[in-house]
Amino acid sequence: xxxxxMAAVAASACTALVLAGCGQGGEASxxxxxxxxxxxxGCNAGERGDGGEITWALDGSWxxxxxxxxxxxxxxxxxxxxxxxxxxxxxxxxxxFIVNEGLFAAEPELVSEDPVTVEYTLKSGANWGDGTxxxxxxxxxxxxxxxxxxxxxxxCDPANTTRGSQxxxxxxxxxxxxxxxxxxxxSAEWQYEEVLSQPSHIAEDQGFDWxxxxxxxxxxxxxxxxTVPTWSTGPFTIEQAVPGDYVxxxxxxxxxxxxxxxxxxxxxxxxxxxxxxxxxLRNGEIDGASPFSVTSEAITQxxxxxxxxxxxxxxxxxxxxxxxxxxxxxxxxxLRRAVLTAIDLENIIExxxxxxxxxxxxxxxHLFRNGSEYYADxxxxxxxxxxxxxxARGDLEEAGYEWDSDGSLLTPxxxxxxxxxxxxxxxENRKITGELTQATLADLGIxxxxxxxxxxxxxxxxxxxxxxxxxxxxxxxxxxVGSASQYWASDSGSNFGGLEDDExxxxxxxxxxxxxxxxAADRANLAVQRVIEDAYVLPIVDTPVVVMxxxxxxxxxDNWASQQRAAYNIAEWxxxxx
Numbered sequence: 001x002x003x004x005x006m007a008a009v010a011a012s013a014c015t016a017l018v019l020a021g022c023g024q025g026g027e028a029s030x031x032x033x034x035x036x037x038x039x040x041x042g043c044n045a046g047e048r049g050d051g052g053e054i055t056w057a058l059d060g061s062w063x064x065x066x067x068x069x070x071x072x073x074x075x076x077x078x079x080x081x082x083x084x085x086x087x088x089x090x091x092x093x094x095x096x097f098i099v100n101e102g103l104f105a106a107e108p109e110l111v112s113e114d115p116v117t118v119e120y121t122l123k124s125g126a127n128w129g130d131g132t133x134x135x136x137x138x139x140x141x142x143x144x145x146x147x148x149x150x151x152x153x154x155x156c157d158p159a160n161t162t163r164g165s166q167x168x169x170x171x172x173x174x175x176x177x178x179x180x181x182x183x184x185x186x187s188a189e190w191q192y193e194e195v196l197s198q199p200s201h202i203a204e205d206q207g208f209d210w211x212x213x214x215x216x217x218x219x220x221x222x223x224x225x226x227t228v229p230t231w232s233t234g235p236f237t238i239e240q241a242v243p244g245d246y247v248x249x250x251x252x253x254x255x256x257x258x259x260x261x262x263x264x265x266x267x268x269x270x271x272x273x274x275x276x277x278x279x280x281l282r283n284g285e286i287d288g289a290s291p292f293s294v295t296s297e298a299i300t301q302x303x304x305x306x307x308x309x310x311x312x313x314x315x316x317x318x319x320x321x322x323x324x325x326x327x328x329x330x331x332x333x334x335l336r337r338a339v340l341t342a343i344d345l346e347n348i349i350e351x352x353x354x355x356x357x358x359x360x361x362x363x364x365x366h367l368f369r370n371g372s373e374y375y376a377d378x379x380x381x382x383x384x385x386x387x388x389x390x391x392a393r394g395d396l397e398e399a400g401y402e403w404d405s406d407g408s409l410l411t412p413x414x415x416x417x418x419x420x421x422x423x424x425x426x427x428e429n430r431k432i433t434g435e436l437t438q439a440t441l442a443d444l445g446i447x448x449x450x451x452x453x454x455x456x457x458x459x460x461x462x463x464x465x466x467x468x469x470x471x472x473x474x475x476x477x478x479x480x481v482g483s484a485s486q487y488w489a490s491d492s493g494s495n496f497g498g499l500e501d502d503e504x505x506x507x508x509x510x511x512x513x514x515x516x517x518x519x520a521a522d523r524a525n526l527a528v529q530r531v532i533e534d535a536y537v538l539p540i541v542d543t544p545v546v547v548m549x550x551x552x553x554x555x556x557x558d559n560w561a562s563q564q565r566a567a568y569n570i571a572e573w574x575x576x577x578x
Contacts, residue, residue, distance in 0.1 A: 136172025255400025344387025
């Protein structure tokens with residue numbers, strides 16, 4: 001297998017797959033996951049037989065096929081499209097970045113620092129699965145879609161404009177594509193930027209004059225969001241799919257990658273609830289899963305399952321509670337601070353996660369994992385997440401709030417404060433988080449209504465800001481420069497709670513203003529401190545997750561550093577050669 005490795009990202013390599021628990025089922029498999037602690041990139045390795053079909057379970061659904069958009073930018077879409085999407089590359093479980101072997105012949109090259117200019121060398125034969133080569137036009141299409149510029153795409157709703165808004169020009173000559181950025185772009189993560197998404201030629205075939213008509217460009221993005229992809233740059237291509245239900249992959253004979261693909265077919269299928277996934281594995285209906293949640297009941301069932309291997313670890317997403325700053329009450333920072341102070345995170349963690357990962361720690365930094373060399377705890381000193389009702393009451397009294405004879409909280413204007421709490425209906429941990437929040441805020445005099453969200457509707461609920469408080473997870477990887485902008489920039493389509501803070505925007509711009517990685521991390525921590533001052537987002541934990549694998553599969557292992565989890569190396573998956 002030919003792979004292009006970049007240097008490990010120091011901010012994350014130190015935390016590579018620290019397993020909190022792992023084990024075999026009733027019968028030990030030939031490989032298994034027991035060695036993942038000491039060999040995170042080589043555990044469960046084995047010789048693959050040629051051919052075979054497998055089914056992989058997903059624990060959440062999706063309603064869009066376009067990851068460029070704020071609605072389509074979620075982990076479930078990312079996993080569902082992992083077999084065909086044109087990612088620049090993937091971080092592996094050791095924190096190394098592996099360039100997409102089906103697209104690029106070499107690592108991206110920085111050819112100028114002023115202005116920042118990056119060259120990409122396309123691999124010979126890199127194509128869209130239909131014989132059409134990947135070209136410079138495809139790079140330009142992605143730029144327009146993610147630019148946030150109405151002159152390029154009038155009506156687009158990109159999830160992140162940090163990179164797209166900074167592109168000055170894109171040119172191509174032969175297999176070389178050159179991206180030149182504006183004078184304000186100096187990202188320390190230039191080599192990891194996503195540069196491709198949709199095939200421009202298909203947009204043109206559908207009649208969208210995307211290069212000359214900004215409204216047609218937006219219409220093309222809508223088309224790709226609604227249409228099952230018929231194209232692929234990956235090792236597999238979609239044979240059949242229903243959004244939010246299943247994706248059936250078959251081998252992509254036009255893939256330009258060097259890794260030999262052995263599986264004939266992979267079916268990704270959504271199951272309702274973790275218990276149903278475990279039962280399906282025990283019954284032989286599926287071959288594995290890497291769900292974004294885990295319970296003690298699931299671990300108990302896996303311990304007694306024959307022919308399986310499982311592991312529990314801190315995963316690639318972090319749970320948090322967000323507040324809607326456009327809510328009539330939560331627009332007041334004083335109330336936001338009191339609400340976040342009243343929430344008892346240690347109680348939430350004890351009730352939701354400690355059963356499956358005994359050493360789990362509260363997350364006290366929005367951008368850096370607890371094991372990172374750049375991690376610093378700015379939250380604890382503020383009292384946010386402490387459950388200190390008296391402190392919260394004192395802050396409210398100082399801001400002019402009062403309580404009526406029934407103990408209900410009243411604004412300085414005399415209005416009773418009421419809020420709702422939204423959560424994904426299939427995620428028990430988020431429901432418990434909401435219930436515990438509801439109970440603690442009742443002690444503060446705030447009536448909270450619990451409102452469940454069908455899994456497939458989470459993206460639209462977030463995009464429409466149809467919440468007062470909400471619990472969900474941000475998928476993350478070892479990167480942080482673009483994350484700060486995506487999460488909190490005033491003009492970000494993923495700033496779902498509508499925070500507008502000019503000082504924070506300036507700090508975020510500073511993160512993207514240096515090519516020095518350590519300096520960028522220092523600047524990122526300044527932005528974290530400002531978000532805490534704004535009392536906008538309350539981190540909970542790096543979410544514990546489980547991977548479960550049938551002993552008939554080899555080269556399948558979990559990956560904390562990728563939102564695709566175990567599917568990050570899908571080309572290498574196979575059925576054990578007997």
